[in-house]
Amino acid sequence: MNRRHALKFGALASAWSALRKLRKAPNVNTGKQETVLVIGAGAAGLAAARELESQGFDVTVLEARDRIGGRVWTDNSLGHPVDMGAAWLEGTRGNPIVKLAREFEVETTPSNYRSNQAFDTEGQIIDKNAFFQLLLKTDRALEETAALNRKLSANPSADIALAEALTHSAWDADLSEAELRIARWMFAWNVGADAAEDLKDISLRGYWAEGEPEGFDGAYHLFPRGYGQIIEGLAKDTSVRLNTQVQRVELDDHGVRLTADGMELRADRVLVTLPLGVLQGGSVEFVPELPKRKQQAIQNLGMGVANKVVLAFAKPFWPQDIHFLGYASGQEGEFVEWLNVLRYTKAPILSIWSHGDCARKMESQSDAEIVEHVMQVVRKRFGKETPNPIEALVSRWDSDPFAGGSYSSLQVGATHADFDALAAPVGGRLFFAGEATNRQHYATVHGAYLSGVRAAAEIANLAR
Ligand SMILES: Cc1cc2nc3c(=O)[nH]c(=O)nc-3n(C[C@H](O)[C@H](O)[C@H](O)COP(=O)(O)OP(=O)(O)OC[C@H]3O[C@@H](n4cnc5c(N)ncnc54)[C@H](O)[C@@H]3O)c2cc1C
Known part of the structure; x- marks a missing residue:
């Protein structure tokens, strides 16, 4: 496809995405548009938000930092893009990031x-x-x-x-x-x-x-202009509230209630993409408390640095x-x-x-x-x-309060079943994504991305 065609196709694609958003996803109980709060604007949260928005959900992403991307962080302060978090596209065959790089016209090069x-x-x-x-x-x-x-x-x-x-x-x-x-x-x-x-x-x-x-x-590939470009592409049409640190997630009969920096926010459902290290640190309170098996998984898995x-x-x-x-x-x-x-x-x-x-x-x-x-x-x-x-x-x-380490690992005593336990939804209102919820692709950006797509499908299936 030449560049002119690509531009034309790009314009058509955004018109189509706007049309899809008009088709609101109805709440099964109230008939109103379903609202979803996503905690965390990393690869997992942004992937989920993009999927849900394209299906007509009313989605807001809450992000504690003053930037999106989480553990994907391209720093430009040296006058050149440098990836301080994820840098490699790990394996090109079947990797969804390859498709995203193509869609967002992001250059990659073999490493x-x-x-x-x-x-x-x-x-x-x-x-x-x-x-x-x-x-x-x-x-x-x-x-x-x-x-x-x-x-x-x-x-x-x-x-x-x-x-x-x-x-x-x-x-x-x-x-x-x-x-x-x-x-x-x-x-x-x-x-x-x-x-x-x-x-x-x-x-x-x-x-x-x-x-x-x-x-x-x-092959492994690097992004000469930074992995952050993929994050920017994912976030393009998404509503993200930066500098919004969630402290409490409460489930009740009507939905979910979140406390973030003194504010109270309500929604039909919530997707938690907090890093494993943050869940281990306990800075976010869940009411009622998380099921025992999930708590056990959080402790069993390791957070490498x-x-x-x-x-x-x-x-x-x-x-x-x-x-x-x-x-x-x-x-x-x-x-x-x-x-x-x-x-x-x-x-x-x-x-x-x-x-x-x-x-x-x-x-x-x-x-x-x-x-x-x-x-x-x-x-x-x-x-x-x-x-x-x-x-x-x-x-x-490790000392980053919004990461608590670099990525999950199987430390002594942990098993792949712990990733599944962390991924399991709670009661149809509380959902989980993030790299540490992906037993096959944990510790990676593509794993986080795929977990967001999976959690979005779980939410969409329930809302139908
Ligand atoms: C040094 C390093 C090198 C890496 N190298 C690679 C690599 O080469 N290739 C690869 O594929 N992967 C790599 N990874 C792993 C990859 O970066 C992660 O697996 C992936 O980015 C995780 O995405 P996520 O959405 O699950 O979590 P995150 O990106 O951490 O997103 C979670 C978000 O939640 C936010 N948050 C935390 N607490 C709160 C709160 N209380 N309220 C609101 N928001 C909150 C965080 O700020 C963050 O933005 C690397 C990671 C590091 C740190």
């Missing part, structure tokens, strides 16, 4: 994990051959934990951490201290980063859960064509993965990822302390004369 240069604590580049030998060894060590998991699964309540499971074989017997550090970094990069947790907090049972199809196949340190330099001093640098730190989760933003945007920026306890601890340090610490590592690798960054950004998702 190649094989294009990386790893270095050790001495600042030495890890030889490619040694790298692949260790990668094979760590892959085999992980494979061996599957047998242990099968043995344990005879007892449905038995679960141990992946870190403990790895101690059951002698995979590391012939490794030097330096090689061990690299191998541990490989576990952190390949497994820990996905959970935003250390291996001591990742469930063996969850890691090997059989019959649990997870994620989409295909991943943070980014983004450094903008006057000019690049690192290899410009590679996609990633990797730092085999002696400390699990520390500065694990360095995205070469320059590769995608031409801006001399590195985005450095940490996760797990290390990322949690870092949050108590000042920006200056964190940057100083990264720069010590940078100078080991690139020389003492490497200049300081001209600007830096640091995320703190």
